[in-house]
Amino acid sequence: MKIVEHVVGCWLPVVGLFICGCAILAPAQQKPIALKGGKLLTVSHGTVENGVLLMQNGKITAVGAASSIKIPKDARVIDVTGMTVYPGLIDSEDNLGLTEIPAERSTNDLIEASDEIMPHMHVYDAFHAESELIPVTRLNGVTNAIVAPDNKDTLPGQDSFVQLAGKSTEEMVLVRDIAMPLNFTGEQRRNESFDKQKFPSTRMGMAAQLRQSFLDAQDYAQHWADYEKKKSEAAQKSNDDKDKKTPTPPKRDLKLEALLPYLQGKRPIVLAAQEANDLQTAVSLAREFNLKFVLNHISHSQSVLDYVAGLKVPVIVGSIYEDPKPYERYDTVYSLPAQLYRRGVKVVFASYEAHNVRNLPYQAGYATAFGLPYDEALKAITLNAAETWGMADQLGSLDAGKTANVVVANGDPLDVRTDVKQVFIAGQDIPMTSRQTRLRDQYAAQ
Amino acid sequence: MNRTATRTALLFALSAFTQAQQPPAAHNEVVIKNAVVMTVTHGVIQNGSVYIKDGKIAAIGKDVNAPSSATVVDAGGKYLTPGVVDSHSHIALDDDVNEATSPVTPQMMMIDAFDYQDKAIYRGLAGGVTTSLLLHGSANMIGGQAVVIKHKYGLNRDALLFPGAPRSIKFASGENPKRVYGGKDQLPSTRMGNFAVQREALTQAQDYMREWDEYNAKVKKGDKDVSAPKRDLKMEALADVLRGNLLVQIHCYRADELLTEMAIAKEFGYKVRAFHHALEAYKVADQLAANNVAIATFSDWWGYKQEAWDAIPWNAVMSMRKGVRVAIKSDSGDFARRLNQEAAKSIRYGGATDEEALKMITLNPAWIIGVDDKVGSIDVGKDADLVIWDGYPLSSYGVPSKVFIDGDIYFDRSLPGFGMPHYSEGQ
Numbered sequence: 041m042k043i044v045e046h047v048v049g050c051w052l053p054v055v056g057l058f059i060c061g062c063a064i065l066a067p068a069q070q071k072p073i074a075l076k077g078g079k080l081l082t083v084s085h086g087t088v089e090n091g092v093l094l095m096q097n098g099k100i101t102a103v104g105a106a107s108s109i110k111i112p113k114d115a116r117v118i119d120v121t122g123m124t125v126y127p128g129l130i131d132s133e134d135n136l137g138l139t140e141i142p143a144e145r146s147t148n149d150l151i152e153a154s155d156e157i158m159p160h161m162h163v164y165d166a167f168h169a170e171s172e173l174i175p176v177t178r179l180n181g182v183t184n185a186i187v188a189p190d191n192k193d194t195l196p197g198q199d200s201f202v203q204l205a206g207k208s209t210e211e212m213v214l215v216r217d218i219a220m221p222l223n224f225t226g227e228q229r230r231n232e233s234f235d236k237q238k239f240p241s242t243r244m245g246m247a248a249q250l251r252q253s254f255l256d257a258q259d260y261a262q263h264w265a266d267y268e269k270k271k272s273e274a275a276q277k278s279n280d281d282k283d284k285k286t287p288t289p290p291k292r293d294l295k296l297e298a299l300l301p302y303l304q305g306k307r308p309i310v311l312a313a314q315e316a317n318d319l320q321t322a323v324s325l326a327r328e329f330n331l332k333f334v335l336n337h338i339s340h341s342q343s344v345l346d347y348v349a350g351l352k353v354p355v356i357v358g359s360i361y362e363d364p365k366p367y368e369r370y371d372t373v374y375s376l377p378a379q380l381y382r383r384g385v386k387v388v389f390a391s392y393e394a395h396n397v398r399n400l401p402y403q404a405g406y407a408t409a410f411g412l413p414y415d416e417a418l419k420a421i422t423l424n425a426a427e428t429w430g431m432a433d434q435l436g437s438l439d440a441g442k443t444a445n446v447v448v449a450n451g452d453p454l455d456v457r458t459d460v461k462q463v464f465i466a467g468q469d470i471p472m473t474s475r476q477t478r479l480r481d482q483y484a485a486q
Numbered sequence: 487m488n489r490t491a492t493r494t495a496l497l498f499a500l501s502a503f504t505q506a507q508q509p510p511a512a513h514n515e516v517v518i519k520n521a522v523v524m525t526v527t528h529g530v531i532q533n534g535s536v537y538i539k540d541g542k543i544a545a546i547g548k549d550v551n552a553p554s555s556a557t558v559v560d561a562g563g564k565y566l567t568p569g570v571v572d573s574h575s576h577i578a579l580d581d582d583v584n585e586a587t588s589p590v591t592p593q594m595m596m597i598d599a600f601d602y603q604d605k606a607i608y609r610g611l612a613g614g615v616t617t618s619l620l621l622h623g624s625a626n627m628i629g630g631q632a633v634v635i636k637h638k639y640g641l642n643r644d645a646l647l648f649p650g651a652p653r654s655i656k657f658a659s660g661e662n663p664k665r666v667y668g669g670k671d672q673l674p675s676t677r678m679g680n681f682a683v684q685r686e687a688l689t690q691a692q693d694y695m696r697e698w699d700e701y702n703a704k705v706k707k708g709d710k711d712v713s714a715p716k717r718d719l720k721m722e723a724l725a726d727v728l729r730g731n732l733l734v735q736i737h738c739y740r741a742d743e744l745l746t747e748m749a750i751a752k753e754f755g756y757k758v759r760a761f762h763h764a765l766e767a768y769k770v771a772d773q774l775a776a777n778n779v780a781i782a783t784f785s786d787w788w789g790y791k792q793e794a795w796d797a798i799p800w801n802a803v804m805s806m807r808k809g810v811r812v813a814i815k816s817d818s819g820d821f822a823r824r825l826n827q828e829a830a831k832s833i834r835y836g837g838a839t840d841e842e843a844l845k846m847i848t849l850n851p852a853w854i855i856g857v858d859d860k861v862g863s864i865d866v867g868k869d870a871d872l873v874i875w876d877g878y879p880l881s882s883y884g885v886p887s888k889v890f891i892d893g894d895i896y897f898d899r900s901l902p903g904f905g906m907p908h909y910s911e912g913q
Contacts (some may be wrong), residue, residue, distance in 0.1 A: 043718045065788065071680060140789070141789060141790070141791060141792055141795060142789075142790050142791070143661070143791035143792065144791070144792055173789065203794050242863075279903050348689035361820055361823075361824075362607070363606075363819060363820060364605075364609065366605045368902055369903065369905065370608065370609045370613075370823070370905070371612070371899075372906070394789075395787075395789040395790065396786060398786075398787075399786070401882075402827065402882050404826070405881075405882030405883060406824070406882055406883075407884045408882075408884070409877055409882070409883045409884070411877070420556055452882075453883055455832045455881050455882045455883070456827055456830045456833075456834060456881060456882050457830055457880070457881060458834065459834050469672065476788075476797075476799065476800075477798075477799040479796055479798050480768075480798050480804070483768050483769055483804065484800075484804060
């Protein structure tokens with residue numbers, strides 16, 4: 041890739057690679073950047089060959105054919121001829137920032153396993169902005185993620201939506217509580233051994249406990265509503281009124297309070313199940329309490345895909361690498377995204393990973409080998425994900441007005457052979473370095 | 487019983503499976519035509535053909551001389567590669583992977599746990615894997631002896647065993663043994679302990695061999711009163727390490743431990759065939775190459791434990807460029823289903839050529855297992871273990887269309903059900 045520098049910057053053209061001398065991010069981008077000559081995969085409005093993409097002040101300001109876009113005089117123009125340009129990828133569930141070395145317990149903030157019902161756990165309280173895993177991830181074009189607690193509880197806490205660049209957790213967490221997982225896969229049972237068994241050790245126990253929790257939260261909301269009513273009635277009475285009584289507020293309960301936005305349908309539950317029976321139990325539970333939900337996993341629910349389609353909710357699929365059951369054909373899970381797509385379901389992908397979130401695009405690519413159309417596969421890790429999480433006004437496609445999370449690569453984003461050359465997050469060129477590139481360079485020099 | 491008799495008896499016990507009867511091939515003569523033949527050893531043949539006779543590759547080229555009676559398989563212009571070889575697998579052992587009750591268990595035979603009906607064999611087959619090395623786990627410093635299988639799912643147990651494959655033994659090092667035994671407040675709980683246990687065991691084996699040598703010498707001299715030493719399966723297995731009768735496969739992560747393992751091998755006079763995982767091989771690749779030790783590694787798996795913290799996805803290619811024979815292995819039923827994708831990552835991370843990448847899942851792992859004279863490339867005389875791919879195999883899009891083992895089709899994607907001509911549910 042040739043780089044044409046109109047302005048002296050920190051980029052040096054070295055063997056066709058971007059090398060950024062800056063160890064930390066540059067200050068907020070003011071000067072326009074123009075990516076010129078690349079193949080733009082806009083996701084929202086097709087492919088533009090020989091396109092131009094302009095970014096300024098963290099936003100995409102123009103996208104189109106080279107002939108139709110006027111590049112401002114003061115722009116830093118980067119020639120990306122021969123390159124593919126696409127929106128930053130969005131991972132719809134992972135554990136980034138919650139673990140460093142899983143086998144080393146002190147580095148894990150993955151799950152509060154002391155109780156099943158932990159909706160007041162907030163990922164943003166643990167998200168570690170300086171995790172070494174984050175630069176490794178974004179070097180492959182993943183710019184945003186839903187970070188979730190591990191799935192060992194039915195209600196393990198609330199997910200945050202993060203952007204994978206920034207000086208601090210505060211800067212990186214775009215939405216603090218965006219959704220709440222409700223896991224109903226059987227793995228949440230506390231029955232790992234007979235002598236360690238405790239409640240809930242069965243699916244009945246899990247369901248009963250969940251039901252009671254949502255009922256308690258409804259009652260809690262009612263107590264507060266009653267209190268507010270009494271308070272406002274009291275406020276209307278004059279201070280001289282002998283009957284005026286100031287009501288006592290109920291005791292605050294953070295656990296129950298955390299459930300309220302979900303009972304009120306303000307945010308989605310991420311409903312996780314694997315097999316058809318669990319899926320239907322979980323959906324019934326969600327319906328009992330009028331919860332808004334998206335589905336997660338459903339890897340072994342092939343027998344009820346029409347039912348799934350009828351729910352008219354997005355599905356975070358898989359991962360498609362989930363092993364089939366012994367009675368299932370080898371490609372049962374591989375082909376699940378295509379099966380869902382054919383039934384009109386909005387499909388999104390998640391890595392469910394931490395260290396190898398970077399492999400998210402390959403899952404989408406592999407799904408195409410089992411029937412998912414290519415454009416849908418790319419959408420599943422960009423625009424579909426942004427829409428699922430209510431972020432489509434800012435992310436998920438190359439459109440003017442959206443956040444400038446843009447990836448430049450030397451080929452097909454879904455192919456394992458493709459090398460990502462430069463990532464922009466909020467219009468800033470990310471240093472293309474990580475702990476791993478530093479080790480590589482150190483030992484390559486020996 | 488003299489030493490020779492002992493060894494014969496033991497060898498019989500150990501290698502009976504290698505003489506397993508093969509089922510007759512369904513088709514004696516097959517021609518696969520109209521394929522892009524990726525031979526691994528002599529380039530790519532566009533619009534090529536492969537002639538298979540009695541389960542072996544009999545001819546390769548643009549045109550092959552095959553009798554008109556041969557069954558013709560038209561590859562339809564698709565890619566044809568050797569069957570994928572997985573040099574590090576724990577499938578089909580029904581979780582009997584670690585005899586974690588003692589850190590030295592070389593007498594464990596993985597064949598005794600081999601679950602030939604495990605569907606993981608089928609799923610690997612559907613991913614193009616035709617040969618796997620099923621290894622003991624890494625709980626023990628010296629684990630058990632491996633079994634080499636061909637993925638002929640649907641046949642009976644002995645038909646899945648790789649005929650004439652050499653014996654391998656699994657050693658381990660680093661965090662796993664020290665965690666397992668340290669957790670029980672036993673030796674070893676440190677890397678010092680690990681290597682002390684290993685040296686101790688090998689030293690005992692030297693003593694065992696000396697006792698038998700002395701006994702045999704006396705018998706040879708005509709001493710009729712001498713009594714034979716105790717036969718000990720564990721010591722016999724270690725003696726076979728020292729005699730060079732076992733390929734030594736060592737689970738090892740850290741650079742310093744790679745060097746220590748090579749030093750111990752030198753001290754006791756055996757060879758290390760391959761280091762498995764070897765995520766820090768790139769730091770000591772020169773030394774590995776100088777000792778002709780291969781590595782069986784992951785493409786990009788990292789960080790899951792402390793000794794995997796310095797793993798980098800360039801490890802495979804950086805080591806290869808220094809002359810190390812590199813294999814990409816699964817270590818899981820999951821990765822075994824798409825090793826082609828894992829190998830293709832080496833194209834991106836370090837710029838391997840397509841042939842080098844393919845070699846990492848064919849000829850190089852075949853060398854690690856010691857069956858590179860039989861499988862791992864498309865060469866005349868080798869077993870006809872072949873894969874026709876939908877899509878380009880070294881990409882995100884490569885999926886096996888048909889998989890041949892010994893010239894017979896064991897997986898065909900176009901078939902309904904499981905896609906296996908030799909298997910149906912409930913058989």
